Amino acid sequence: MTKRLPVLLLASVLTHWALAGEGHDPAVLLPMDRGILKDELSASEGQVVLVNLWATWCTPCLREIPDLLTLEREFPDHEFRLLAISMDDSYSKDWVSEFKAQHFPALRSFINAELDMDTLVSAIDPVWNETLPTSYIINRNGAVIQKIQGKKPVTFFREQLVAAGL
């Protein structure tokens, strides 16, 4: 058992990093329900997470995404995670994927797979008012420390992330 413990620990760390650090293939738009959201956030503990809610029909959201991708490139993967979730109807998954591939090929995003937007988002914010874009900053302990509504400049996000411990 003593000899196997380091191997188990290493496997655990690698699994954690696989879930949280590298993310999925950006070409794939993965469905997200409440359970998956909670799992993803749990796996991201230890990182500062920016959860960003966007939609193809939300122009301020689309204008914000390049800034968020800039931040993703700035901060090390093991320190920071951009968790983007499309609030488009999951029935639109095919063409949302196509749209994202055309305009934001580097964006790793999930798509809401719940009945409506609030069912998903209430897993982290029970009183979300369905306004987009909305972002949440989650600290390394998994606590939501800030809710940001509306498009903000990249400098604003950077300041908030640094204040969150990056």
Added chain:
Amino acid sequence: MSAVFECLTQYRLRIGSCCQAIAAAKLSLLLLLGMAVPALAEGVSASAVDRRAQAPAIAVTSDGSIHAIWFDKGAVGEADKKGEKVKGTHHSHQAFADLYYARWAPDEAQFTPSVRVNPEQGSVWGFSISRAMIATDDSDRIHIVYPGNATSPHSGKSVASSFYTRSVDGGNHFEIPQQLNEDPEEDLSSLIMGGLAQAQVFTGLAVSQQGAVHAFWLDTRGMTRSMRAALYYRRSENGGAAFGKERRLQDNEQCPCCQVSAVARGESSLFVSARKITDGNIRTPTVIRSHDGGKTFSSPVETGGAPWQLEGCPLKLTAMATTASHLHTLVHNGAEDPPGLLYASAETSGSDFRSPEKIHPEAAISDSPALASIGDTLLAVWHAKVDGPRQIYYRFSLNGGESFLPVQQLDTGRASVGYQCWISCCGDHARWSVCHCLAG
């Protein structure tokens, strides 16, 4: 925006278990005396359970019939329709749906089988954030405005336009829809992430008792990167048979994604609400008034509340209703703590709004307002979360908004879907009706 749910459950508020119609005046008195507690009839669905339906709206005619419309997004389990690529790309605001209509007559157990209003399948720009509107007049004509998919004759690119149709035979047939807005030449597809060249949608509708039809919409003509829309208007003085020229009422100062709402009182008074973007990107609900049937309009007056600074999509309209001497508004304010619905009133003659107050102080959040009035009785209905899942709540005022009876919960038996599903309510002299979407 939503997946699977049952649409349009209609409730009748009635006294005890008796199905007799109670005149509104007597009902009001009974409520005031505490002798009556509104009870609910069973809900009646208007849409089929195997269809995805959104954004219902209802209106009543003098025979007590309830006329319901909603967006049909396809069968449960069926992927959303995808439009043809235009000039090599799909635009970012894709929505191909249909507008369905059904009628419930008094003493009928069910709605009529639903029929499609739009002639061409998929021609409705079916975003629930830009819902279709329905209204009736004293001649029992049914008037509908809805957003439609179209192609610009100038750029050849996809656009979203406002359409009007009507029925003069109680909903048995609807006339071929007519486009309300002209076709702008400007191609704004680079502003809106490719493809959608123009948008003239988020249409509001008000109809006078004698059938003057007033349609308003948010218009992207003149829009720049600051993303402000203009407010346009078109009027028919003959029950929708013909419309006058479109008019630009407000320049590019409006939030482009908060639907316009409108209400008529008598033949000369009109009230129109949109969200104006003021200094510092504050999204402010405002009302403009006309007292000459739409010939001229006042400057915008704010309905009040904490300034909501937001560079984003509030997607919130202002619910409005009128009583004898007042205009009543109910609107979500995201800057309030907690965010929620604010009720405010002003004299219809043109005063400023009184300080707004929360319609549901105990709610953790409230949204999706609807207002209806009969005489001086006002009904407010909305979504809210108190200490659990989202439910529907309501309050009556029996004195023209001076005070409200306690908040009541509408027992739908199941969780209600998103705030953007909207609630619609209306009343005639026999009953109040509420429609909304339920989780399937």
